[in-house]
Amino acid sequence: MLEIKNLHVKLKDEDTVILKGVNLTVEPGRVHAIMGPNGSGKSTLSYVLSGRDGYEVTAGEAWLDGVNILELEPEERAAAGLFLAFQYPVEIPGVGNMTFLRTAVNAQRKARGQEEISSTDFLKLVRERAKTLDIDAEMLKRPVNVGFSGGEKKRNEILQMAMLEPRMCILDETDSGLDVDAMKLVAKGVNALRDADRSFLVITHYQRLLDHIEPDVVHIMSAGRIIRSGGPELAIEVEKNGYADIKAEAV
Amino acid sequence: MAVTQVKVDATEARLAAIPAPDKGAAWIEAARDAARARLREMGLPGRRDEYWKFTRPDSLTAPEAPAAALFEMGEPQVFDGFDRVKLVFVDGVFDADSSDDPALAGVEIERLATAAQTDIHWARETYGILEARGQTPVPRPLAALNTACAGDGVLIRATARAEKPISLIYRHESKTSDAYLHHVIRVESGAELTLLENGPAAARFNKVMEVDIADGGRFNHVRAQGRDHERRAATHIFARLGAEAVFKSFTMTVNGQMTRNECVVEMAGDDAVAHVAGAAMGDGDFHDDDTVFVTHDAERCESRQVFKKVLRGGAVGVFQGKILVKAGAQKTDGYQISQSLLLDGDSQFLAKPELEIYADDVVCSHGSTTGAIDADTLYYLRSRGLPKAEATDLLVLSFLAEAVEEIEDDALRNEVTARLGAWLARRRG
Numbered sequence: 001m002l003e004i005k006n007l008h009v010k011l012k013d014e015d016t017v018i019l020k021g022v023n024l025t026v027e028p029g030r031v032h033a034i035m036g037p038n039g040s041g042k043s044t045l046s047y048v049l050s051g052r053d054g055y056e057v058t059a060g061e062a063w064l065d066g067v068n069i070l071e072l073e074p075e076e077r078a079a080a081g082l083f084l085a086f087q088y089p090v091e092i093p094g095v096g097n098m099t100f101l102r103t104a105v106n107a108q109r110k111a112r113g114q115e116e117i118s119s120t121d122f123l124k125l126v127r128e129r130a131k132t133l134d135i136d137a138e139m140l141k142r143p144v145n146v147g148f149s150g151g152e153k154k155r156n157e158i159l160q161m162a163m164l165e166p167r168m169c170i171l172d173e174t175d176s177g178l179d180v181d182a183m184k185l186v187a188k189g190v191n192a193l194r195d196a197d198r199s200f201l202v203i204t205h206y207q208r209l210l211d212h213i214e215p216d217v218v219h220i221m222s223a224g225r226i227i228r229s230g231g232p233e234l235a236i237e238v239e240k241n242g243y244a245d246i247k248a249e250a251v
Numbered sequence: 252m253a254v255t256q257v258k259v260d261a262t263e264a265r266l267a268a269i270p271a272p273d274k275g276a277a278w279i280e281a282a283r284d285a286a287r288a289r290l291r292e293m294g295l296p297g298r299r300d301e302y303w304k305f306t307r308p309d310s311l312t313a314p315e316a317p318a319a320a321l322f323e324m325g326e327p328q329v330f331d332g333f334d335r336v337k338l339v340f341v342d343g344v345f346d347a348d349s350s351d352d353p354a355l356a357g358v359e360i361e362r363l364a365t366a367a368q369t370d371i372h373w374a375r376e377t378y379g380i381l382e383a384r385g386q387t388p389v390p391r392p393l394a395a396l397n398t399a400c401a402g403d404g405v406l407i408r409a410t411a412r413a414e415k416p417i418s419l420i421y422r423h424e425s426k427t428s429d430a431y432l433h434h435v436i437r438v439e440s441g442a443e444l445t446l447l448e449n450g451p452a453a454a455r456f457n458k459v460m461e462v463d464i465a466d467g468g469r470f471n472h473v474r475a476q477g478r479d480h481e482r483r484a485a486t487h488i489f490a491r492l493g494a495e496a497v498f499k500s501f502t503m504t505v506n507g508q509m510t511r512n513e514c515v516v517e518m519a520g521d522d523a524v525a526h527v528a529g530a531a532m533g534d535g536d537f538h539d540d541d542t543v544f545v546t547h548d549a550e551r552c553e554s555r556q557v558f559k560k561v562l563r564g565g566a567v568g569v570f571q572g573k574i575l576v577k578a579g580a581q582k583t584d585g586y587q588i589s590q591s592l593l594l595d596g597d598s599q600f601l602a603k604p605e606l607e608i609y610a611d612d613v614v615c616s617h618g619s620t621t622g623a624i625d626a627d628t629l630y631y632l633r634s635r636g637l638p639k640a641e642a643t644d645l646l647v648l649s650f651l652a653e654a655v656e657e658i659e660d661d662a663l664r665n666e667v668t669a670r671l672g673a674w675l676a677r678r679r680g
Contacts (some may be wrong), residue, residue, distance in 0.1 A: 050634045073633065073639070074633035074634050075634075075636050075637055075639070075642075092628060092632075094648060100635075103637060103645065104632075104635040104637060107636045107637045107638065108636035143649075143652075
């Protein structure tokens with residue numbers, strides 16, 4: 001599904017090198033988690049994969065189903081099946097959540113050469129998927145993320161994911177700023193989307209989220225590299241002992 | 252201040268080029284004479300006038316209007332789906348055949364050309380009167396020119412709550428270069444009226460609307476200008492509000508080479524509310540000027556000015572907004588915001604926000620910003636699959652929303668939003 005090879009990334013306008021050779025393969029249907037201390041490059045990896053401006057790939061590739069997505073525009077990556085749930089979802093005053101969702105769904109369908117979804121089908125689908133995430137009609141009507149609580153914003157990200165049905169989902173610190181109940185709700189939404197053809201890359205600081213979204217593989221990232229990979233037990237080790245031991249070991 | 256010879260000559264040349272309207276009853280002829288005298292005293296606007304610092308008046312004051320091709324609007328037009336009383340003006344003349352029967356419960360509707368022949372008419376208390384009041388402290392010569400020369404327009408007097416809007420539609424069908432319309436609206440105590448306006452009127456359109464709202468009256472105004480790119484327009488609204496009166500005016504402007512919209516509001520009664528808003532978008536040689544002057548002369552009145560402009564490819568947006576709070580206008584709540592979104596480095600926005608306050612217990616604020624599309628927001632939308640152009644358009648609508656939201660009526664607000672979106676989509680091709 002997703003294959004990242006020897007990815008090196010620096011900031012466009014500065015010399016700061018952030019990713020120093022990331023190698024990562026996510027197989028279809030699997031959930032991979034990336035943990036790591038602040039500044040290790042986790043969020044940068046998610047931004048670079050989704051095509052945010054401001055970064056320069058100096059070496060390496062990222063293949064999604066046989067396409068090197070680093071050569072695509074952000075919207076083309078989305079149409080290719082990539083989705084990033086933002087750590088800080090953006091507020092868009094004056095654009096209704098529902099309008100936004102429909103515009104996004106139709107833009108992707110158009111890019112894939114499919115017919116636009118009919119209003120009735122769309123409404124039915126949104127209502128059904130919003131219900132799982134405890135998103136009410138009022139929240140769907142409001143402008144995108146404006147005045148939403150932290151939890152509402154993250155649930156809204158997962159709703160977009162549910163509507164766009166991407167094959168490769170990246171969750172960037174989706175648990176940050178959430179209380180336990182909100183986190184459970186988000187995890188429930190994510191788990192509902194798990195299937196044999198869809199993969200996840202879950203970026204988080206804490207093992208907590210991984211209690212609810214159980215990963216198949218856990219990677220530890222530090223200073224722009226993945227320094228260790230293992231099973232779910234690795235996350236528990238980090239929770240218990242911190243990153244210091246693993247970092248020391250890697251050196 | 253003496254008028255310069257250059258101005259005297261320009262004014263006389265302009266007046267000489269305008270065919271006189273049909274001679275009317277004594278009251279309107281007196282109003283026209285007075286307006287002509289006012290105009291001669293002020294002279295037409297010149298390039299060195301402070302009030303015309305950001306907008307060159309030349310094309311509005313020249314004896315001959317610059318040529319403009321007829322514009323095919325295509326169907327359907329804005330407000331088409333609305334239940335309304337349509338009044339159509341073709342090349343600046345009321346066209347009864349294209350209009351609806353001007354019958355609406357609680358509302359008297361008459362054309363100016365007819366009323367002008369009547370010796371006694373309610374409009375004599377307003378015609379040219381509010382315009383003349385609005386000439387101080389800043390002269391507005393093009394409005395005086397209109398009062399002196401306009402032969403047609405509509406006179407509307409609402410005595411109850413009108414159950415549907417009155418819709419003024421302007422058509423440009425001949426090569427006539429100029430059109431002058433003068434509307435007078437009186438909303439009586441407790442009455443309510445919604446007025447819609449749209450359509451290209453002429454190569455050069457000069458329009459004045461005087462709105463007198465008695466105590467507790469409500470007036471809503473939604474106007475759609477533009478799409479006919481070669482059009483030039485100078486419009487004035489003069490509104491006077493009684494106690495607890497409500498005045499809400501929104502203007503959408505898309506394209507048009509030269510638009511100067513002046514709105515002069517006098518809050519004459521306590522607890523009145525006036526909101527003036529505009530959303531404008533244009534490319535290239537688009538020049539759009541909103542000039543607003545709100546005078547608070549009573550207690551506890553609320554005024555809002557919300558203007559948003561989206562400019563691209565060398566377009567120019569102008570906003571001159573003033574809130575004048577007279578001594579004694581205590582507890583005034585005045586707000587003014589003007590913002591522009593520049594889609595490239597060639598366009599410019601010129602703003603002159605002004606507050607002049609002589610009362611000591613008021614809340615007044617103003618702000619003006621110029622910015623570009625936010626990169627993070629654009630990325631967010633693109634990451635959801637929206638192509639760059641489509642994402643940009645969505646953000647343009649998002650930017651304009653604060654102004655559009657000033658339209659109270661849901662259906663009208665949605666209509667305006669849809670029109671703005673359609674214009675963006677057409678431009679995207």
